[in-house]
Amino acid sequence: MKIKDRPEFRSKAPVLTFGPDALVADAVAVMSEKNYGAAVIVGPDRKPLGIVTERDFMRRLLNKRMNPDKTTLSQIMTTELKVARADDDLLDWLRLMSNERFRHLPVVDDEGIVISMMSQGDFVSYTWPELLGRLGEQAKATFDVSPSLVLMIAGIAVFAASVVTIFSQLR
Known part of the structure; x- marks a missing residue:
């Protein structure tokens, strides 16, 4: 089954994105308000540069006692980003996400622009x-x-x- 065949793919809210120079405090406020566990960091072309998750806030910001009002997302984002395409096999990604222990998967179009974000929770609905x-x-x-x-x-x-x-x- 392809990622795009899942109802969760079609019904997803828009991907939460920020530029690399956005402050952590601002991103946390928006993510908290909208109940997002991750956001994609994109360049002006909307192509992904990295991802920031709740785990990044804990390990790379709080654990290092960095100031969220002065720290940019580019300073703490995960840059070893894995991205999928809508035509990719869902089970292949589910296996990879489980084995490599990451929970959020940006989906890009043919030009590499972020169009969706799937989470392990979305894939768990694969009954x-x-x-x-x-x-x-x-x-x-x-x-x-x-x-x-x-x-x-x-x-x-x-x-x-x-x-x-x-x-x-x-x-």
């Missing part, structure tokens, strides 16, 4: 039935499950249950 259905499809494509294989597995399960029963009666 278990959908995931299991997709895994089942992939398993079918990968393995040809023959009736003899199913009978063999069932036979092993019956044998194992019989052995457990016999040994429990011998005690």
